[in-house]
Amino acid sequence: MRGFEQAEFEDRTSRAQDLMQEHGLDALLLTTEPDVRYFSGFLTRFWESPTRPWFLVVPATGKPVAVIPSIGAALMAQTWIEDIRTWTAPDLADDGVSLLAETLRELVPDDGLIGCPDGHETHLRMPLAGFGRLKSEIDRRRITGDLGILRDLRMVKSQAEIKKIETACRIAGEAFERVPEIAAAGVPLDQVFRRFQMLCLDQGADWVPYLAGAADQGGYGDVISPATQQPLKPGDVLMLDTGLVWDGYFCDFDRNWSVGPASPAVRAAHHALIDATEAAFEQARPGATASDLYHAMNSVLSRGGGGTEAGRLGHGLGMSLTEWPSLIPTDHTVLKPGMVLTLEPGIEVGSKILVHEENVLITEGAPRFLSPKAGREIPEL
Amino acid sequence: MRGFEQAEFEDRTSRAQDLMQEHGLDALLLTTEPDVRYFSGFLTRFWESPTRPWFLVVPATGKPVAVIPSIGAALMAQTWIEDIRTWTAPDLADDGVSLLAETLRELVPDDGLIGCPDGHETHLRMPLAGFGRLKSEIDRRRITGDLGILRDLRMVKSQAEIKKIETACRIAGEAFERVPEIAAAGVPLDQVFRRFQMLCLDQGADWVPYLAGAADQGGYGDVISPATQQPLKPGDVLMLDTGLVWDGYFCDFDRNWSVGPASPAVRAAHHALIDATEAAFEQARPGATASDLYHAMNSVLSRGGGGTEAGRLGHGLGMSLTEWPSLIPTDHTVLKPGMVLTLEPGIEVGSKILVHEENVLITEGAPRFLSPKAGREIPEL
Structure with missing residues (x-):
């Protein structure tokens, strides 16, 4: 509705x-x-x-x-x-x-x-x-x-609000599933950006206020730059991160792909990102704090290459792409049922980074993924 | 570039x-x-x-x-x-x-x-x-x-900025040309909105931050409401108004279509809008003021049904969808070469309105349309 x-x-x-x-x-x-x-x-x-x-x-x-x-x-x-x-x-x-x-x-x-x-x-x-x-x-x-x-x-969403965010997440999930239709070695990154926004609309997004992403050898440099005209090439990790809107509510999550086979370092980094997400997910219950989720992720990430310059490992979302709280050590906001959060771990791989993001709902009991949870293995294009 | x-x-x-x-x-x-x-x-x-x-x-x-x-x-x-x-x-x-x-x-x-x-x-x-x-x-x-x-x-754009706005205008113009592919009697308005954004991207837009529009019998009620799920029907006037972006610069213009044959009142209203645009275009030279363009349009419109509640008849554009100046009686900004303006007359048709919009560049001499100027007759879908 x-x-x-x-x-x-x-x-x-x-x-x-x-x-x-x-x-x-x-x-x-x-x-x-x-x-x-x-x-x-x-x-x-x-x-x-x-x-x-x-x-x-x-x-x-x-x-x-x-x-x-x-x-x-x-x-x-x-x-x-x-x-x-x-x-x-x-x-x-x-x-x-x-x-x-x-x-x-x-x-x-x-x-x-x-x-x-x-x-x-x-x-x-x-x-x-x-x-x-x-x-x-x-x-x-x-x-x-x-x-x-x-x-x-x-910060605390009603059932009706949650349904809208869930719809946005479903639409983005379907668009991400279709990325192999539009992205392959040889396709320029800016064309992938355009075609991905078209997929989001085709799947039912009202509009696509936010799309970030990147592609480079074995990881990328940052996650906020506009798309270059550089064609994808074997060994690239492609990341797309969308905040699309359905009836005024955002999703905000990303996916990574390897163009051709992934290197062991990239595979391991992706494992660490998924493991970090899982670690935070396990903690994400009423009474835990935003900083608890940060630490849950950070302890997994620091076993890997270490963090990024993003400044946080997730945040609230809803009517805006990003909302309170922030998953940082100093944010002690206590989680309550109805909060919708992104879990957004990032990791260094040599001089590059990889970032993963999912959207979760805090409930009375165990949390629930609103985004269709990614697999542990980085998918191959 | x-x-x-x-x-x-x-x-x-x-x-x-x-x-x-x-x-x-x-x-x-x-x-x-x-x-x-x-x-x-x-x-x-x-x-x-x-x-x-x-x-x-x-x-x-x-x-x-x-x-x-x-x-x-x-x-x-x-x-x-x-x-x-x-x-x-x-x-x-x-x-x-x-x-x-x-x-x-x-x-x-x-x-x-x-x-x-x-x-x-x-x-x-x-x-x-x-x-x-x-x-x-x-x-x-x-x-x-x-x-x-x-x-x-x-407010005064460089040659390089003008080229970017011109590119955005060209892309939107191509997307508007393709509207008959996606809009016809029976197609819900929200689907037209989605498909039109896809056309903008397909023609080369980086993204589509702004799309407004409406469709109703013999005109529409306002120009800022989101799309309904109402299917287009014969006698509707469909309007789409896009601010798409190319390399950080906006276009901002619209087009109207009649679903099936237009009524005499709708045809006359469209004539008046185009005539008003032409009247302002004639005045749009260095030394004239923003208010001069307002009055040029308003004198044509007041011979028709009278104005709308929009508050102005055009504005600047560039890095933002709307910029200074405003085409209103009290804005005495003097036009200079390099300014890019929208001419945006609106007119009442019974209890409904029609709005038209073009983008023009002020030069040393005669102005230049950056948007592909619409014809005087409202096109039929």
């Missing part, structure tokens, strides 16, 4: 309002695509345009209030949001700031506190100058951080 | 430094994908992950300095940037802020002024709390707006 029942948004809003009360916040001010969508269901690729700011205010009680450009009014009216206030954007003199200030003055008590996400992995999606003016137009009300409320809410 | 000659980045940097001197700025601090890429050439889809902040500092003299997560070091080292400072991100305690502050203290005089884009169409891509801490760690140095320097630079 596409979209959500209205109960989903009522539940998200009421949980937010409970946390707001607990933290002494009188409203939340949201400006980014996932945060606005989380409470409204407002789903559009129009955010690709940086021109117009969009605002959603979650008051202490009642439904969220949308303060948005008029071009979005028709679509927002299809959501459960009723109070939709619009201005004709772009407005070079006042791009929604006065309307937003007026809305905050109406919804928030005189000396009230407005929470706006300001911590790790967040940003404010409106011009800084406009934000400064906003703060001066809300009298004694103050804007502070959201005290992690959005992070805490979005 | 992919990428740019080093001279392109030297030129961009030296023009920025001239403007900085003129405006009394000692450095620029950049945080968003296009702004960082403009001065560095750092091209990656990894920005899709909101986790890590990335910084580029343009000092008063010399090359820009990158302050970035270690995962990006290998790719940044392939650009012309030499001074690359990295930290292992994510770091929950200090995600690059101290390293950035140290860099600013080194590059900017004690009482220096650091310009950070803060105006219309900009945002700060780092956590607000981190920005607050940054400001407290640079002693007497102050962070202010960039006084429009990024806007003024990016």
